[in-house]
Amino acid sequence: MAVRAEGPFRLTDGRAIWLRPLRAEDATLLVDLCKRLSPQSARRRFLRYPLPCDRREAERLADVDQVRRVALAVVADPAADGPILGVGRFHADGSDGRAELALVVADEYQHVGLGRLLLKRLCREAVRRRLRMFEGYVLYDNAPMLRLLRTSGQPLQVHWDGGDVLTIQLGVAAA
Ligand SMILES: CC(C)(COP(=O)(O)OP(=O)(O)OC[C@H]1O[C@@H](n2cnc3c(N)ncnc32)[C@H](O)[C@@H]1OP(=O)(O)O)[C@@H](O)C(=O)NCCC(=O)NCCS
Secondary structure (H helix, E strand, O other): OOOEEEEEEEEEOEEEEEEEEEHHHHHHHHHHHHHHHHHEEEEEEEOOOOOOOHHHHHHHHHOOOOOOOOEEEEEOOOOOOOOOOOEEEOOOOOOOOOEEEEEEHHHHOOOOOOOHHHHHHHHHHHHHHOOOOEEEEEEOOOOHHHHHHHHHOEEEHHHHHOOOEEEEEOOOOOO
């Protein structure tokens, strides 16, 4: 099931971006994105800091098949080799209708609607694949992500088993 480039999308501050499938050749751009993240964003995405931002991890993250492991890259121009401004992904490694969700938006592009756009597109791709739920790990003080999930219009469950990481379950349905 192919995922095509889509856009342009206008963000709330007027900037335009495109969404395109992430590909194996993007590993270098993922290392660059990782290095540009603020400590807070890096910790919120990867639940640890400092990050090594190493090539091996980037190659693992770029290794998606766009079928069970789906990842969308945010770019300013899909025809150019410019930086990646954000990534939304889900990995459905089991066969129980669940997939692990992760989002990251470059600091200078946060809070202008990109997270919401990525989540909406990922939900659509998940529905196409007959998935029923996203799961993910969110730091308890990650207010932007929790607010984004709560206002997504999809049923949300948040579990806390101690510690500073919450487990979230978000139902996915066609919006
Ligand atoms: C979480 C994250 C993906 C949200 O992306 P974003 O592009 O900033 O989100 P949006 O602009 O679409 O905002 C979505 C909603 O989240 C909330 N939100 C976003 N930024 C916020 C902030 N700084 N403070 C409070 N709420 C915020 C708002 O409710 C917003 O909706 P509204 O402004 O339309 O009312 C982004 O902040 C990020 O990449 N953070 C670091 C990585 C991370 O936390 N990943 C999640 C764990 S996998």
